[in-house]
Amino acid sequence: MRNAHTVEQVRAAEAERFAVLPPGALMQRAVFGLVAYVVRRLGRVHGARIVILAGSGDNGGDALWAGARLAARGARVDAIATGTTHPQATAALLAAGGHRQIVATSAGPDEPTLRALLERADLVLDGLLGIGGRGGLRPAHARLAALAPPRRTVAVDLPSGVDADTGAVAGDAIRASATITFGTYKRGLWLMPGAAHTGPVELVDIGLTLPEPDLRALDDADVRAALPVPHETASKYRRGVLGLVAGSDDYPGAAVLAVGGALRGGAGYLRVVSVGRADPASGRIHGRAGDHVRAAHPEAVVTDIAPGDRAALLAAGRVQAWAIGPGLAGDTSATGASLDALLGEDVPLVVDAGALDPLADLLAADRTRLHRRVAPVLVTPHEGEFARLVGRVLGWDAAKAADELAADRLATVRRVAAETGAVILLKGARTLVVEPSGTAWVNTTGSPWLGTAGSGDVLTGLIGSLAAAGLPVAFAGAVGAHLHGRAAERAGVHGCLPLAASDLPRLLAATVTDLLTDPAR
């Protein structure tokens, strides 16, 4: 598990260490980790050209100290500063044979000199701003950020211009090929758009004593440990039964995809409810989605029901979790009736796609509905569906929803989770899973190829299945998002590019197989 903390939490933990350590000790720990990374990356330090971008604070201090260490090992180090710089670190750099120039003065380097320095650099260390940065970069910083070569730039603690807490980026910001961060992950390294600026992030332990994290990210090892693996006495029922209400005559394929995801999530038995209509000749209820599921996945047990038939829905049988929504179309009041029936059942419930608007309507009528329910409800909107949800339930217009998400995505989702009582899984490049209590996970796996029709249906089935197998539903959301992302990352290896959603179940099986058979386990 990787943990992220807020700037306030980091500052408090640092203050506690400052009180007992000699001056500069924490910074030297950070510098040691940074230099170790640079040496590993360059292989040969002697003769390497290093450019340091140095702001006025301790972040610049880290980078300048690293420059001093690298200069002492024979690197050619040029520091480009935006003004005053950390005094001891600057003195150490100059004493080690490094150079410093200040862009803001008339004696500073002109544009061509600056460009030439950066173009020739083997590596650029971005020490413009760390956790002390606020708002968009000032002009001198922004100019350097725009000139730094992304593929040869390493961000110190975080890419300058990325807000450490929110991941917001206002204007120019450093784009790095790697980020070396100190003490703990900062939330902004994991939240979009900041997360797109970091490259791979490495954590350097500097010995902070930290409180409960504000945000968590799962690793493969966490997911491996959480996977519901059947033991000797398992049976199909004991492994968990998922009830899935999915598909419609208009969108039967969504049910097939959701079932494909569910079959790879660990539940032993799958009851699929297909919403159809009465056959004029026989009077029997029949749904196209059910036909497609029977043909594609004979292991699923399918029941056809008439729209909104609550009794028939619940008669499908006992389950340990329900999921509703993929591919549901048409009469939203009928979907609302089904949803209302499922909300009356005391098992975890996953609500997606075509069931999200009906849920919003139920919550608009009764905001306490989910707070009163004992078993949790997880909703899986993408950004547009989230905007509709907050529009109907909290009265936000689309512009407000977009503004709030852009300013602080995590805080916004937290607030909506607390107000609605739903666990919210907000899909996107860095999917967030947030409980009403505020506990939050961010997913760091995935690939842009996942942005394809039907991939969300697979995810819903997968999460429902993990919940039916016994994972707490929010954790099932985090585990499901991690597996779903890993599966997509494998698409290239398994010849599944461009990725189609129907490839995902097969890729999920390969992902789970690898996790469970990893010899390092």
Ligand SMILES: NC(=O)C1=CN([C@@H]2O[C@H](COP(=O)(O)OP(=O)(O)OC[C@H]3O[C@@H](n4cnc5c(N)ncnc54)[C@H](O)[C@@H]3O)[C@@H](O)[C@H]2O)[C@@H](O)CC1
């Ligand atoms: N405090 C510590 O013990 C440690 C701190 N470390 C480093 O220290 C950093 C924090 O140092 P500081 O608190 O000095 O803060 P920073 O170095 O992040 O920046 C502070 C300076 O930047 C200016 N500034 C703020 N926003 C700006 C903007 N948008 N554009 C341009 N300039 C802006 C401020 O006026 C201030 O002078 C960490 O990120 C980390 O790199 C590490 O050395 C580990 C130990």
Ligand SMILES: [K+]
């Ligand atoms: K930085």
